[in-house]
Amino acid sequence: xxxxxxxxxxxxxxxxxxxxxxxxxxxxxxxxxxxxxxxxxxxxxxxxxxxxxxxxxxxxxxxxxxxxxxxxxxxxxxxxxxxxxxxxxxxxxxxxxxxxxxxxxxxxxxxxxxxxxxxxxxxxxxxxxxxxxxxxxxxxxxxxxxxxxxxxxxxxxxxxxxxxxxxxxxxxxxxxxxxxxxxxxxxxxxxxxxxxxxxxxxxxxxxxxxxxxxxxxxxxxxxxxxxxxxxxxxxxxxxxxxxxxxxxxxxxxxxxxxxxxxxxxxxxxxxxxxxxxxxxxxxxxxx
Amino acid sequence: xxxxxxxxxxxxxxxxxxxxxxxxxxxxxxxxxxxxxxxxxxxxxxxxxxxxxxxxxxxxxxxxxxxxxxxxxxxxxxxxxxxxxxxxxxxxxxxxxxxxxxxxxxxxxxxxxxxxxxxxxxxxxxxxxxxxxxxxxxxxxxxxxxxxxxxxxxxxxxxxxxxxxxxxxxxxxxxxxxxxxxxxxxxxxxxxxxxxxxxxxxxxxxxxxxxxxxxxxxxxxxxxxxxxxxxxxxxxxxxxxxxxxxxxxxxxxxxxxxxxxxxxxxxxxxxxxxxxxxxxxxxxxxxxxxxxxxxxxxxxxxxxxxxxxxxxxxxxxxxxx
Amino acid sequence: xxxxxxxxxxxxxxxxxxxxxxxxxxxxxxxxxxxxxxxxxxxxxxxxxxxxxxxxxxxxxxxxxxxxxxxxxxxxxxxxxxxxxxxxxxxxxxxxxxxxxxxxxxxxxxxxxxxxxxxxxxxxxxxxxxxxxxxxxxxxxxxxxxxxxxxxxxxxxxxxxxxxxxxxxxxxxxxxxxxxxxxxxxxxxxxxxxxxxxxxxxxxxxxxxxxxxxxxxxxxxxxxxxxxxxxxxxxxxxxxxxxxxxxxxxxx
Numbered sequence: 001x002x003x004x005x006x007x008x009x010x011x012x013x014x015x016x017x018x019x020x021x022x023x024x025x026x027x028x029x030x031x032x033x034x035x036x037x038x039x040x041x042x043x044x045x046x047x048x049x050x051x052x053x054x055x056x057x058x059x060x061x062x063x064x065x066x067x068x069x070x071x072x073x074x075x076x077x078x079x080x081x082x083x084x085x086x087x088x089x090x091x092x093x094x095x096x097x098x099x100x101x102x103x104x105x106x107x108x109x110x111x112x113x114x115x116x117x118x119x120x121x122x123x124x125x126x127x128x129x130x131x132x133x134x135x136x137x138x139x140x141x142x143x144x145x146x147x148x149x150x151x152x153x154x155x156x157x158x159x160x161x162x163x164x165x166x167x168x169x170x171x172x173x174x175x176x177x178x179x180x181x182x183x184x185x186x187x188x189x190x191x192x193x194x195x196x197x198x199x200x201x202x203x204x205x206x207x208x209x210x211x212x213x214x215x216x217x218x219x220x221x222x223x224x225x226x227x228x229x230x231x232x233x234x235x236x237x238x239x240x241x242x243x244x245x246x247x248x249x250x251x252x253x254x255x256x257x258x259x260x261x262x263x264x265x266x267x268x269x270x271x272x273x274x275x276x277x278x279x280x281x282x283x284x285x286x287x
Numbered sequence: 288x289x290x291x292x293x294x295x296x297x298x299x300x301x302x303x304x305x306x307x308x309x310x311x312x313x314x315x316x317x318x319x320x321x322x323x324x325x326x327x328x329x330x331x332x333x334x335x336x337x338x339x340x341x342x343x344x345x346x347x348x349x350x351x352x353x354x355x356x357x358x359x360x361x362x363x364x365x366x367x368x369x370x371x372x373x374x375x376x377x378x379x380x381x382x383x384x385x386x387x388x389x390x391x392x393x394x395x396x397x398x399x400x401x402x403x404x405x406x407x408x409x410x411x412x413x414x415x416x417x418x419x420x421x422x423x424x425x426x427x428x429x430x431x432x433x434x435x436x437x438x439x440x441x442x443x444x445x446x447x448x449x450x451x452x453x454x455x456x457x458x459x460x461x462x463x464x465x466x467x468x469x470x471x472x473x474x475x476x477x478x479x480x481x482x483x484x485x486x487x488x489x490x491x492x493x494x495x496x497x498x499x500x501x502x503x504x505x506x507x508x509x510x511x512x513x514x515x516x517x518x519x520x521x522x523x524x525x526x527x528x529x530x531x532x533x534x535x536x537x538x539x540x541x542x543x544x545x546x547x548x549x550x551x552x553x554x555x556x557x558x559x560x561x562x563x564x565x566x567x568x569x570x571x572x573x574x575x576x577x578x579x580x581x582x583x584x585x586x587x588x589x590x591x592x593x594x595x596x597x598x599x600x601x602x603x604x605x606x607x608x
Numbered sequence: 609x610x611x612x613x614x615x616x617x618x619x620x621x622x623x624x625x626x627x628x629x630x631x632x633x634x635x636x637x638x639x640x641x642x643x644x645x646x647x648x649x650x651x652x653x654x655x656x657x658x659x660x661x662x663x664x665x666x667x668x669x670x671x672x673x674x675x676x677x678x679x680x681x682x683x684x685x686x687x688x689x690x691x692x693x694x695x696x697x698x699x700x701x702x703x704x705x706x707x708x709x710x711x712x713x714x715x716x717x718x719x720x721x722x723x724x725x726x727x728x729x730x731x732x733x734x735x736x737x738x739x740x741x742x743x744x745x746x747x748x749x750x751x752x753x754x755x756x757x758x759x760x761x762x763x764x765x766x767x768x769x770x771x772x773x774x775x776x777x778x779x780x781x782x783x784x785x786x787x788x789x790x791x792x793x794x795x796x797x798x799x800x801x802x803x804x805x806x807x808x809x810x811x812x813x814x815x816x817x818x819x820x821x822x823x824x825x826x827x828x829x830x831x832x833x834x835x836x837x838x839x840x841x842x843x844x845x846x847x848x849x850x851x852x853x854x855x856x857x858x859x860x
Contacts, residue, residue, distance in 0.1 A: 013508035017412060023404035027478055028422065031429045034475070038432075038440055090335040097336070099667060106336040109343035115596030116346065117536025119563045120585045123570060124349045127582070146342070153339075166702040170766070172665060173696035174716040174773060175688050177321040179328035184719040188706045207433020210538040210563070214570055235435045235539075242439055242543060262436045273431050277424070285706045286755050317722065318688045 035266075042263030045256045051264070055220035055232075058253055065261045067222040068237040071137065072265075075216055075233055076206050078141035078226050083148035084198055090149070091156025091194075092182055114150035121146055122211035130214070137223070137231035140216025144208060148201035155197020159190040164287065189285045196280040203272040207265060209235035234265045347589065354583030356576055365583060371549040371565070378580035380587060382551045386559035387588075389466050389552055390541060391534040394473035395527065402478045402530070403523070406485025411511055414490060423486070430479035438543030441472045445544065449556075458556050464546035467555045472540045481530040488522035488606070489515060522606040528599035532592050538563040562588045613638040613807050614659065614777060619673035621654050621663055629655045630831040631673075636824075641799055641808045643822035643839065645815060647854065651831040656779050656811045660694040661687040677777070695770030696779040700786045701762035703754030703769070710750040712765055713737060716773040736772040739805075740764040740798055760791020767798065771806075778802065780810040784817065796821050815855065819843050827851045 053064025090106070097103040125143045133139065167189060171181035187194065205211075217230030218240050232240075238261050241254040361368060361378060368379015405426065413419040449471070450463035492515050500510045516523075546558025547568060560568070562584045570581050614636040621629035629651040636642050644652045657663040658671050661682060675682045682690045703712045704719075711718055713733045724732075733750070737743035742764045746757070754765055763783060770778055784792040799808055799821045812818050818825050819839060826836040827848075835842060835851045846852045 009506050009509065013506035016508035016511070020404045020407050020412065023401060024408040027401040027405065028426065031475065031479070032425060034437075034440060035429065035432070037444070038436060041443070086335060086338065089332055090339055093332040093336045096332065102333070102336050102340070106339045109339045111597065111600050112343050112593050113339070113346075115532050115536075115592045117538065117563055117588055117592055119536070119538040119566050120350070120589050121346070123353075123566060123582060123585050124346050126570070127349050127353050149339075149342075164702070166698055166700055167704070169662065169665070169696075169698060170702040170704065170769075171719065172662060172687075173660065173691055173698075174719065174769070175318070175691035176716075176720055177318075177325035177688055179325050180321070180719055180721070182328070185704060185706075189704070191706075203431055207431075207435065209433070209435045210567055213567060235433055238435045238439060239539060239543070242442065258439055262439055265433060266436055269431050269433060270428055273428055286753070287705050315689060317720075318686070318692070321720070322686055322688060 038259075038266060039263055042259035042261075042266075045260035046263055050257075050260055054222050063253075063257060065234065065237055065257065065264070067219065068232040068234045068261060069264065070222065070224065071216070071219070071231040072206065072233040072235075074224065074226055075137050075140045075144065075212070075231060076202060078138060079144035079148060079205060080198070080202060082141060083145035083152060083201070086145075087149050087152025087198075087201075088156050088187070088194060091153045092160065092186075094153065094157045095160035096182075110150050110153050113146070114154070117210075118143075118147060118208050119210040119213075122214050125211070126214040135215070135217030135230035136228055137216045137226040140212045140231070140233070141226065143211035143215045144205040147205050147208065147211065151201035151204060152194075152197050155200070156190070156194050159193030159197075160186060162193075163189055189287070192280040192283040192285065195283060196276050199272055199276040199279070203269050203276070206272070207235055207269050209239050212236050234261050237261050238265070350582060350586040350589055354579055354586050356579035357583040360576060361580070365580070366587070369551060373569075373577060376576050378577065380562070380580075380584055382549055383560050383562045383565045383584060384587070385551050386466065386545065387535060387561040387563070389555070389559070390469045390473055390545065390561055391531055393466065393470035393555060394477060394534050395531055397470060397474040398478045398481060398530070399527065401474075402481035402485055402526075405478070405482035406489055406523075406526075407511060407515075409482070410486040410489030411515060423483075426479045426482055430483065434476065434537060434539040435543075437472050437476055438540035441468065441540060441544045445471055453556055456556075458554075462546065462558070464544060465556050465558045466545065466552050469541045469545040469561070470555070472544055473534050473537060476537065476540065477530040477534055480533060481526050484526035484529060485519075485523055488519045488526060488603075491522070491607070492518050519606075521602050525599045525602035525606060528595055528602065532595040532599060535595070536563060536588060536592050538567050542567045611638050612636065613678060614809070615674075615676040615679075616655075616659075617674040617676065619655070619658060619671065619675060621651070621658050621671045622669065623666070624668045628831050629658065629671075632833045634826060634833060634836055636807060636809065638807055639803055639805075640823040641803050641810065641821055643818035643825045644809060644811045644828060645813065645818045645825060645854075646828035646834075648813060650828040652811050652826075652828040653781055655828065656781055656809060659777070659779060659809065660696055661690050662696065692773060693775050694777045694779060695773055695775035697763070697766050697770055697781070697783050699782045701759055701766050703757075703762050703765050705753065705755045707754060708751045709746050709754050709757070709765060712754040713768050713772050715769055732772050736768040737765075739771050739801065740768040741794065741801075742768060758791070760787050760794060763787060763791065763795060764798070767795075767802075771802070775806065777807045777809065780808065782811055782813065785813070792817075815843075827854065829854070 049062040050064045051069060052066045053062050054067040056063035094103055094107055121143050125139050129139045163186060167185055168181055171185045176184070212233055212235065216233060218236055219230040219232040223229055223231045238258045241258040244254045357365060357378065365378065365380055366384065367381050369381050370377055370379050371382055372378070409419055409423055445468055446463035449465070449468045450461050453461040453463070496514055496518065497510050500514045505513070541561050542564035545560060545564055547560055547564065548558040549560060552559040566581050566584055570578065573581055612635045616632050616634050619629060619632045620627060632655060644656060646652045654663060659675055659682070663669050663671055664687070671683070673683070677690070677693060704715055707715060710733055713736050714729050717724055734743060737746065742761060745761060749756070754762065757765060784795050787795065796817065799810070802808060810822065822839045824837065825839045825842045827834045827842065829850050835846060835848045842851065843855060846855055
């Protein structure tokens with residue numbers, strides 16, 4: 001009686017483990033399959049012309065995504081230039097002031113901002129800038145920059161909170177002013193955590209479509225001026241080509257280009273994620 | 288400065304004789320500059336704190352001001368207005384609100400068993416080792432795939448798949464697009480996120496608790512059921528809330544797969560729109576009251592996601608303390 | 609006659625409303641080793657951190673009274689000037705983990721943005737490390753990270769870092785409490801050497817250490833300076849009952 005009960009319990013435990021494992025793999029494997037599928041479907045459309053040429057009307061040979069590639073790089077780099085200093089300084093502020101009222105509200109606002117849907121940020125930037133300036137790339141950078149902020153701020157704050165106070169004291173005891181203690185001691189010691197936050201935020205916004213719809217806009221032309229005129233980006237190009245209606249001569253022409261662009265975007269985002277892991281491990285300061 | 292000159296006399300007591308460049312007086316001069324920079328830096332930090340508050344309130348205010356025309360015209364009944372009628376300029380949010388809630392909760396419902404299974408698998412059964420590391424990293428990578436790419440994939444793979452299901456079920460208007468398709472892609476998108484959150488929560492269970500149960504002769508499953516799950520209940524709940532917050536605001540993949548109609552969805556296979564997809568589709572060419580109504584949709588979305596996220600963050604903060 | 613270098617006048621330190629150092633008056637002569645001892649929570653560390661204005665770094669912490677360094681009130685000076693003249697070594701060795709041993713020694717210059725010619729830096733590093741008896745041990749591994757050293761070596765590196773700034777006074781906050789006995793005795797030997805050029809104020813909860821290394825001892829109890837005298841006198845013939853109780857081990 002006793003032992004059969006135990007056998008039953010053990011069998012039940014085994015069963016539960018098997019079910020969990022099966023469930024886990026029945027979702028993880030398809031997810032991996034999705035990744036491979038996207039790469040497989042897109043890679044055949046990628047070649048040198050595809051990377052450097054720009055939009056061509058249907059039927060013309062060798063269309064490319066160069067304009068969107070340049071656009072994504074410019075928009076994301078501009079967004080980073082705006083967001084990284086603000087994000088790191090704000091993270092420092094929050095980790096240095098744990099008790100003040102302003103810090104409480106500031107931290108709350110960071111939480112709120114983290115949850116704001118990206119499309120909402122898009123229309124807010126539209127409301128701020130569109131009437132005066134129309135579509136222009138910098139507006140897209142603002143939108144993406146705002147989305148990067150909470151990620152950078154939180155990772156900076158969390159990293160700095162983990163550093164021992166004795167480090168700061170060592171700096172102060174040498175007669176270092178506050179800003180030097182932060183810039184020369186605290187930030188270098190937390191570099192790996194901060195860098196990983198920055199890189200993840202870049203990876204995150206590189207694939208964002210919704211905030212760019214009404215800010216940087218859609219364009220079929222090569223542009224390198226972030227201050228004026230719409231600028232194409234990879235995610236928007238994918239969305240745009242997906243919804244282009246005319247497919248007369250080659251029904252898949254634009255869809256195929258969208259696949260190619262997807263692979264480029266995907267590889268970029270994945271590489272950024274992987275190198276984040278590698279770099280942060282290498283740059284980790286041993287305390 | 289007079290005092291500092293007097294200080295210089297002391298320098299001769301040192302054996303490491305400071306060179307001229309480091310004489311105390313010159314260091315003092317430097318330091319006055321440093322003190323100015325120091326206070327500027329402190330001001331900069333505080334202004335960053337203020338900036339975040341201003342930014343978020345600015346976003347909120349912009350949404351309120353932008354939607355004021357719509358709020359004045361339709362009042363609170365905007366929320367349950369059943370028609371989104373661009374011809375007669377009568378706008379009600381209910382079709383999109385219903386679409387949003389339906390897709391998000393359906394996605395959540397589909398994803399929960401899978402995300403919890405992955406969380407338990409990685410958090411409890413295989414918390415260490417190269418295999419679990421590989422799996423963990425793969426899941427994080429999958430979470431990084433941009434939404435628009437999921438949309439494109441869904442269009443090519445998911446839509447025909449759902450169409451075959453619809454044909455088998457004998458549903459009229461078998462198109463493949465619709466609420467169900469959108470929910471599927473949403474589920475795929477939130478599983479990695481929810482699973483990562485769940486895994487970190489499960490790994491926080493103190494091993495002393497589990498060991499106590501094992502020492503009393505509990506099996507592995509009994510430990511999970513009676514120790515791990517009860518201990519992590521609130522944390523897992525927070526994870527589900529945060530995933531819901533993500534699903535509600537997700538735009539591109541949903542826009543590409545939901546079928547884009549302005550009717551109130553009648554079944555899960557019907558086409559529809561979410562608030563986010565409606566904004567993405569219509570905002571570009573909308574004007575006046577239509578634009579204002581779309582901004583109000585944004586405001587509703589902002590408020591809902593804010594409440595859900597705050598709740599989730601609150602619960603998770605209490606759990607981790 | 610030896611001259612006074614540090615003098616406190618009615619010094620009080622607070623955490624919020626809580627007064628942890630009460631009306632301390634003390635005169636510290638140049639080139640001596642002063643031990644500050646007392647039971648835990650007696651305010652000895654707070655007093656020490658008050659001397660170079662580190663006390664105020666803690667939120668809500670305030671101080672009143674005067675601390676005179678060469679007859680100049682440090683409470684009126686900007687903390688940066690104070691700390692350039694009064695170095696400090698902490699309870700746990702805290703070398704900068706991102707800097708090499710070499711850079712750790714000249715951290716006070718490097719991180720403060722003071723540019724020095726290479727020869728001068730080399731000279732400061734060698735002299736400072738020699739003073740803390742570390743030069744021979746690390747001269748071949750100056751480019752390695754500071755955290756690569758053992759605990760006792762790290763602590764001596766931290767002393768070298770303070771010495772390199774050519775201060776007049778060195779504060780030590782229980783400098784050996786995190787070290788093993790051998791490292792402790794190495795550091796204690798250093799005190800005798802350092803005394804020739806600097807004034808040392810050492811907080812310790814270890815009476816034997818106070819007796820071994822110091823010329824004068826200050827005994828703190830409940831935030832008050834109970835007794836301050838030559839070390840030999842205090843340990844053989846304490847005037848105050850509380851000092852006597854502490855020394856004989858009635859409370860700790």
